[in-house]
Amino acid sequence: MKFTDGYWQLRPGVSVLRPGTVESVEPDERGFTVFAPTGRITGRGDTLNRPVVTVRFFSPAPGVVGVTIGHHCGGLPREPRFALAESTDHPVHVEVTGLTATLTTGELSARVALVGPWRVDFLRGDRPVTSSTERSVGIVTDAEGHKYVHERLALGVGETIHGLGERFGPYVKNGQTVDIWNADGGTASEQAYKNVPFYLSSAGYGVFVDHPELVSFEVGSEVVSQTQFSVAGQSLTYHVIDGPTPKDVLRRYTALTGRPARVPAWSYGLWLSTSFTTSYDEKTVTEFIDGMAERNLPLSVFHFDCFWMRQFHWVDFVWDPETFPDPEGMLRRLHERGLKVCVWINPYIAQRSYLFEEGRRAGYLVRNPDGSVWQWDKWQAGMALVDFTNPDAARWYAGKLKVLLDMGVDCFKTDFGERIPTDVVWHDSADPQRMHNYYAYLYNRTVFELLEAERGAGEAVVFARSATAGGQQFPVHWGGDCESTFVAMAESLRGGLSLAASGFGYWSHDIGGFEGTPDPAVFKRWIAFGLLSSHSRLHGSGSYRVPWAYDEEAVTVLRHFTRLKLRLMPYLAAAAEEAHSDGVPVLRPMILEFPDDPTAAYLDRQYMLGPDVLVAPVLSADGQVTYYVPAGTWTHLVSGARVTGPGWVTEKHDFDSVPVLARPGAVVPFGAVEDRPDYAWADDVRLRLYAPVEGQRTRVRVPAPAGGVGAEFEVRYDNGSATVDLVAGASSGYLVEVAE
Template sequence: MKFTDGYWQYQPGTSVLHPRDVVDVEASDDRLVVHAATAPITRRGDTLNRPLLSVSFTSPMDGVIGVRIEHHAGAVDPGPHFALASEVADVKVVVEDDVATFHAGELSARVATRGPWSVEFVADGRVLTGSTMRGVGYARDAAGTTYVHEQLALGVREHVYGLGERFGAFVKNGQSVDVWNADGGTSSEQAYKNVPFYLSDAGYGVFVDHPGRVSFEIGSEIVSRTQFSVPGESLQYYVIHGPTPKDVLRRYTALTGRPARVPAWSYGLWLSTSFTTDYDEATVMSFVDGMAERGLPLSVFHFDCFWMREFHWTDLTWDPSTFPDPEGMLERLHAKGLKVCVWINPYIAQRSALFEEGRAAGYLVRRADGSVWQTDQWQAGMALVDFTNPAAVAWFGAHLRRLLGQGVDAFKTDFGERIPTDVVWHDGSDPERMHNYYTHLYNRAVFDLLEQERGEGEAVLFARSATAGGQQLPVHWGGDCESTFVSMAESLRGGLSLAASGFGFWSHDIGGFEGTPDPAVFKRWLAFGLLSSHSRLHGSDSYRVPWAFDEEAVDVTRRFVHLKHTLMPYVGAAAEDAHLQGVPVMRPMVLEFPDDPGAATVDTQYMLGPDLLVAPVFDAAGDVDVYLPPGRWTSLLTSQVVDGPRWVRERHGFDSLPLYVREGAVLATGARDDRPDYDWADGVVLHVVQPVEGEREVLVPTPDGRAARFVVTCAGGRVTARADQDGTWSLRVTRDGRTAADVVAAGRTATVD
């Protein structure tokens, strides 16, 4: 929120205290605390009736410094709290005459020990950001509500990204953002996935450790600063060093958690019944058989909400009039090689049998007077499962386990944003802080159950809402977008912002959700969707089978499903990076090209893994502008070679889009195009594109959880690849758009001159 009225004045009725005079410094081996009075202290009498602000510095791991600004320390903190990891950090505290320095590995905080408050965060001899006296503030508004804020400096040409899945401009400079989950669709300033973390291309990130509402003013209150504020008496935040944006994400996800592995089958095409369409087993099987008859590989069939009876959501029971034999139907779907996902949410309608069960046992969220919190918004008389109650988690999980026993493989965990604040939680959590955090408990309960029942690496969600830490529980999709090119572009911006917020996997509704796309929108969206980490055909009130649009849509679907399947060794390796390092599969251009000013603001394209540039086409005629960073780029689809850096305007048919391979890439492609879950290393082709002198390691994940390791060396025009294990594979070298050689490995080695 904004506290000022221009630069000089405060909002009417608002007062702000700033740390005007440092009066004391406390130092220990692992902590530095600076106390500052809120007015100059010139004599003893000035200490009377004078508030102090205390700022402490700690470190959970090297390259990360935690800062806590505090007014009154006696406030009750009922939680919830983000679960943060910690390591032994190389901390050193040095106090000198005018400055105290807190070192955490290569990152340091230099704090003034005399006069007005100031701090600089320094790494590698360079000031990343900092705060001055007016940056730290303890504010009180006209209603008497108190807040603590911090303002960190922005540099010239510095760009800020992240703050969750936001659908407006990818670069957040100039925006006001409230971190507060809401079910607002993709065409507003609201967001389903709010994350109090931002990434700067100046070599650092900032995580505000507050699960409730956090207000950010990114150059929108003070143009030269990013401000963040929370209600209450204290503010905790972390400055996270890079130096590169990918390094910042590695450290941020080390702190807040990294994505779990997801099963290989989840990367294939998902098809849903759509949201409010009429369907039964015959309809479902007509879709499944129609896909097979047209040669369209399908991996997952998803039943959306009306698998349950109307007015009974969520009772987790198949509608007996529509699906009289659910076990038999699921068995028949499995026999066709499909996995099955069903839609759920955490709301319990009054007509659901689970309502009375939950009410009687105390598993539903209550108001202060002990009554069950209920509303008619969404489902008549619906209540909310209290996931702060371990018994409620077990109860809800038991009903999900029943579905797993019937043959369900995954759950779409929809909703989780409309969480009331006028309630009492079982564990006593602060209702304001639980509003955003609820989704984490909801998704965690479902994901943990899937891991218990299906095994580690076999659990996958299709989740809509999230907050910090939610990246541990993949996959998330973009939510309710319109079926237009404009909404397709805003969906991509949301995915890029989510990736810059530490989320490794992301999907979206191919063709859009609201309304029915025209064939051009649908076909263009197919290429984008099938070059995303996860791919789903889904809509609101119309079916999304390709032949419902035109026969060309069938051909486009087939082309890009096959392409994605052959790219699985490469995509799987990028997914391992997400799991092990916290680097997302779909990457904003700035992550891969942080030193290229031309890449800093691009939000209409992305890198799929480290080496594939994808530029979706947002135009019926096929016109598209694509930015190519420095180097030589080779089109994977046309073999065209273009030198960057430059913008290129191209025209593509519906079966194509700009899909460029980076110079020096070793693109691992697989031997099968009919499914995603095969042995990616068996018959893999190492495609060396525009060889660059040097050595590169390529890891191809294998079904047993290990990885086949290849080392590719380019020297003097010769390309040599060596495998660390026996197997069938080959080496392909492309120079200037032409395949120079395609060699099957002899033993563990292949060479191309």
Template sequence: MKFTDGYWLMRPGCTARYAAEVGDVRAEDHRMTLYAPVKHVSRRGQTLNSPLLTVECWSPAEGVIGVRTTHHAGSARRGPEFALPGAGENAGKVRRDGAVLELVSGELTLRVDTEQPWRLEFTAGGRVLTSAGERGTGFVTDGEGRHYMLGQLSLGVGELVYGLGERFTPLVKNGQSVDIWQADGGTNSEQAYKNVPFHLTNRGYGVFVNHPGRVSYEVGSESVGQVQFSVEDQSLEYFVVHGPTPKEIVARYTALTGRPALPPAWALGLWLTTSFTTEYDEATVNRFIDGMAERGIPLSVFHFDCFWMREYQWSDFMWDAETFPDPEGMLARLKQQGLRISAWINPYIAQKSHLFDEGMREGYLVRRADGSVWQWDLWQAGMALVDFTNPAARDWYTGKLRILLAQGVDCFKTDFGERIPTDVVWHDGSDPERMHNYYTHLYNQAVFGLLREERGEGEALLFARSATAGGQQYPVHWGGDCESHFGAMAESLRGGLSLGLSGFGFWSHDIGGFEGTPTPTVFKRWVQFGLLSSHSRLHGSKSYRVPWDYGEEAVEVTREFTLLKHRLAPYLHRAAQQAHATGVPVMRAMVLEFPDDPTAAVLDRQYMLGDDLLVAPVFSEDGTVEYYVPDGTWTNLLTGVQVTGPRWVREQHGFHTLPLLARPDSVIPFAAEDQNPVSAWADGAELRVHAFADGAERTLVIPRAEGPGEAARFHLRRDGDRLRITTDSPHPWQLRLGGPDGTLHTRPAGTPAADLPYPD
């Protein structure tokens, strides 16, 4: 929200008051409280008839400093609040040197000079990261009596801002106005399904605004040298999160707000859905599944979208008996083919559903102030909303899902959760404005918790559309409703990279696009992109996404890249383990891996898949692709062609290749099995070694496909013209030098070491 009219004036009706200086200090061992008048006070009389801001500073975790600014402290504090599982109380230390106060946490320091005009200065490594200066701490009132708290943190020259959730606008957020407010706006608007009040910059820090309601950002868009964030409230709390690298920033932020659960390895395979409003029954489902098998395309998950339930009754969690007369038998037959089952759900209860009367009678539905159930006709006729702030309502809702799990469903697509009303009363007394964004967190938390309880740790999995801060704990998330053309494919990628920079480890999208029907060219290119994402799902709206609908070559491309993903499963699952342990996403914006490369800072049409693979999807009809190669010699995993950077490359690719480059000095494990994402990955594994420099060494871990732990560990080192390998693997293994046609060396089971020639 903009409050100023240029630099000098305020907008009509707006009055601003900013902290001017430190009037008094209360310093303790681990925190300090600053009392800031909004004008310079030189005599006692000036303390009258003027606001005093209370600014509390503390550290909840090493390398993180919190700042809470309050105007009037007596306002009612209604929930919800973000859960901060990684927050403590005394991670910082206060020290004082004359007029200078410092709060130190790890390498991060908050410095305040009490004899100078107001300035909160955050430093690390001997340099200033950011600061809140003369307009950096304050409040604004407008002509309608609304009261906003605001913060402004400085941007340095060349400083770039990322994050704020899954946003489909440009990856670099400088110059953008962003409202953290859940909306069902598709992928071609400035609205977002996943709004996260966290941003990070390329200068070594991030900022998390700890407010679950609407947070309004002006990212160099009102005061061009500042990131401003404001909330309609009497208090504003934010945390400055030090890195210094982007990966370390994300790791610290997710340690504070929650790390992603580890999805099961079977979810890495290809998902196929019925699509959204298409006609289907068990015969249609079998035709799809049999058609994939006949064409040699392995499926891992089959998903039933909306119309597995009866029309006008979403959600009642009852199979449409006319279309599916024997759901238990059908699911058993599908599972006999090795498939997992996903079912679409949402948190809305249509009036025609038998659950509506039950929920209204028991008080499980959100109500208006007059006690009536909140309803509207948008989406489902007369639909109401489950009140997840009521524990009994949560148990009632998950109890219906428990029946589906007993029938054979393995996971749920938790759709919707964005259009949450603010003219309602919540069971626990939550503030409706704060609950608008937070509702999705309670929704996904309830469903994920049920799956964890029923299926066990490591087997719980969602396919969720909406989320906010902390929602990364309940993977996987997908990118929402996109069109079916190259522009939508590119905007989807921007959204996924932005979400990854906001702490979400896993992300997917509708292969082929959702709205409309893709051309065969778009479909084939989207298949490549989709099967080189953390999770891969074929899905559409009014048209099917079975590959033979798009030509024989589409079948070949789908087969080839599905088999490739299966062989890459040990590599991808290792990247998933990293996301689980550190919060660093599987699909990474280039700035995460190459923070010191100025070109990498702005790239949004390519990404790193895990540590060592660069993917540049093709977004053109003729197969032309431009991408940037960082420093070193990179090897195309599909063709063996080497490209040396740093430089831009322009290539043309047929539908069976794309820029998929292995990093210099990398070792990529390939599973021997290509028909299933879950196999004994270490048994017969092929290690592909790429552009190993003399003296380079890498340790490669092959994880277990099922359960925690390692299946094998390899250590590789190049000494001159020799490559030395040691391993604890009891299985046979292979090593290939270079691309897919490079020299292959095979070693029998139990071979603990090898010493091989390594030609330049």
């Protein structure tokens, strides 16, 4: 939100209070509070009718400095709040001198000037990170009397900003206005399904604004040398998160807001969907599955989209008896074929659903201020909304899903969760503005925790569309409703990169696009992109996504990339374990692995899949692709061709090929199985060494599926040859080779 008219003037009707020189500081063991009047104090008379800005500095976690800016501090607490893993036992050093007040946690300090104009410097050791200066803090009143608080943190020369949730526009956010407000807007606008009030800086720090409601960011836009963020009300809390590397920032941020859970091994395989508005029944489903088997296309999960339920009844969790007269038998038959089953759900209750009256009577549906049930006709006729702030309502909803789990369903696509009204009353009296984004967190948590309770930790997985900060704990998330074009393919990738820079460990997208029917070229190019993502799903809107519906070459392309992904499971599983343990995502923006390469910050048509594999999706029908390789000798994973960086490369690829390159010196483990993802990854593993250097020593960890035993290997390269030892765990066989 912009408050100024240019740099010097305010917009009509806007007034701003700003802190001046600090009048006093009150330290304590864990922080300090400064009091800054909004004008000079030269005598006692100047303290009358003089507003004071109160700013509290504290540390909620190691390497994190929290700041709360307040004007009138007597307001009632506003809920909900983000669930943060705050600590009170890590070292915090507070020092107050005649000139400065400083709080230090780890290598990060906040130093407040006690004389002269308002200034706060955030430092890593003695090195500046960012700062809040004389015109940075504002207590704003607009022409209608609405109150806001803003902060502006300095941007350095060449500094780039990333993240802020899933955003489909330019990956670098400098020059943009970004409103953190979940919306069902597709992938071709400034709206987003997953909004996260956190940004990651190329300078090696992050900023998390601790507000679930609308947060408006002006990233080098209102003031081009600063990032501004503002919220409505009388106070603003934010956290500056130390690095020094971007990956270190994500480690600290996800330690505070939550790390992604482990997901089951079978979920990494190929998912096939009925699609949305297509006509299907068990016969159709069986034909699809038979077709995949006949063509030797490995399949792990079958997904039933919305119309597994009766029209106008969404959601009642009742199989359409005309289309699926024997759901238990059908699910049993699918399991006998080695498949897992996913079904579509959302948190909305149509008026025609039997759950509507049940929920209304019990008080489980969100209400209007007059006590009536909130309803509208968008999406479903007479649609109501489950009130997840009511623990009984959450248990009621989960109980309905448990019936499906007992029937044989394995997981859920948790669709929607963005169309949340703000003129309603919640069971726990939550602030409707704060609930709009936070609803997605409660919704997905309810479903994910049910799956963990019923299936066990590490066996829960959802396919979620909406999210906010903390939602990364409940994977997997997919990129929403994109068009079936190369342009939309690029949009989706930008959304995934931004989401990864916001702490989300796993990500997927609809292979071929959702809206419309892709032409064969788009479909085949998207296959490679989809299978070189953490999770891979064939799904569309009004047309099927089985490959033979496009051409026979699509079958060959799907077989090739599915088998490649399944052989890469030892490598992908290790990357996923890092996402779970450290918060570093599987799909990584290039800046995470190459923070010192200034080109890496701007690369939004390629990514790192885990730490050692570069992927550049082909975004053209003719197969021409241009991508960037950082320094060193990179090796095409499949062909063995080598490319030397740093520099740009232009190549032409057939449909069964894509730039997928191993990092210089990388050891990439390949599994022995290519027809399913859930196998003993360490058994008969092939450790492939790419462009090694003499004397290289590399530890390679291969996890195990749930309940199994993993392994750790040491690979050595001496005198032009490679050797390997098993140093921990178990493996029935292993081999090292140097890629030629």
